[in-house]
Amino acid sequence: MNSNREKITNIVMVGVFAAVLAVLSQISFPLPSGIPVTLQTFAVALCGYALGCKRGTLAVLVYIVLGAVGLPVFANFSGGFGSLVGLAGGYIYGFLPMAALCGLGTKMPHRVLAIVLGVAGLAACHLCGTIQFGIISGNGPWAAFLVASVPYLVKDIVSVAAAYGVATALSFALKKSGIHIAA
Template identity: 55%
Template sequence: MVKKEKKKITTKSIVMTGMFAAVLAVLSQIAIPMPSGVPVTLQTFAVALTGFVLGMKLGTAATAVYVMIGAVGAPVFAGFSGGLGILLGKTGGFIFGFLFMAPLCGLGVKKKNLVRTVLMPAAGLVICHLLGILQFSLLAQLGFAESALMVSVPYLIKDIVSVVMAYAAAAALRRGLRAANISITEAGA
């Protein structure tokens, strides 16, 4: 019987996870308020970057840390907001969607497969928007289509560009980390 080796959590992975949770918090503050209540932010870029650099597991961990810190009230969400009220409010579905987007971006970069590299982050973005639309729709008591036109459609091009830019930035970051002899083995790059 072959015993599977369990990977240890390293200090490096803890530090990288914390650093990217901080990156999420900082980039969330770059926000432009919109009439719908859903601001234009760099959160999508930050979540995709986190997944692309750290990979599925650590990217998910960093995003979960960010969400948990915000849930307990730290002002890490857009507009220096935090607390369960934000997560359970009209824009909270998008934040919950980040928990799917980060790992899917991480999966997209894990293998050198162009189709997977495009489809996985796209699926993450779709899930993020669907959860955002659904929660907004329920709380605003609007139909799905009307909600989508208010809180998703106007942001799609920005979010697609954000994911593409995050992929390019992550590739440069991974190259820099390799050059500094810092490996994040889980990222698979």
Template identity: 55%
Template sequence: MKTKNMVLTGMFTAVLAVLSIIQIPMPSGVPITLQTFAVALCGYVLGSKMGALSTFLYVLIGTVGVPVFAGMSAGIRVLVGPTGGFLFGFIPMAFLIGLSLKNNSKILPFVWGILGLAVCHLLGAIQFAIVTKTGFVASLLLVSVPYLVKDVLSVAGAVFVAIAIRRGLARANLMYNEQAA
């Protein structure tokens, strides 16, 4: 892996960590954060492999105790708790979103973004249902549906921010090259 790719991956792991800390608590226990935006940004800027790696590293450092999860929480208890499914879901979400870089379509980034978001919400709702012993449909209605508008807007916003970031990286000759990884 080239040094610039490692640095970009680390930088986006840090961006995800910073955007995860601020939260708005919700009655369901699943807070409102900028994590979805940050995960989408990782995928849209870094591509599928390195976007997923960046997100995996975020989950890993939070698991070992660095307080990078929502509300500066950390540890394995968060991963096995009611919101852990969303954290696990961020990894395939970033991977799927990163697949949109494989062509120059203006529509596919949004399609891959919605697909990645669906996987993340599905994993989050499944784990929430298991941990809280709530039915799956009730879990979806409690921890997925109320967040959909915010999350779709986050993914769409990440598309446009990523375009600007990728242009800046290209001008600085720092563009990530997924084939070199």
């Protein structure tokens, strides 16, 4: 009985966090670069920190698949495969290593190490995004980094740290109510 309840809880939590990511993706402010400022990085880090490496990455993958098949879950209610190959597409698939590294951070004995792993995941996300942005826009690596990554770094680092705090509080509250979600 317990294993069925755990399976159901896992499925529900993956779905809930994919939905949270979809909702927070819509809080978006456009910039001239074509890459909006969103709460996606906060939501991706929250998926990893709250659900752990495997389930957090799965929640992000569900979000990406939903968007790839056309549901308007990406920033500015966009969706479709074209979003993945557009200017900001590299960031979208860069969310996968970010969620995984944030999830690995849940295994760290100290919160600083957990946040450092989250920032490493953020770096992987920005690397994927910057490379694709540079290729599509025709900018060189340095110019692409200055346009598509630098303006977002402070907000994204703060988002990772905030997501860790929210995930910790959420995990504590759910444990108190008898639901254990961390991996």
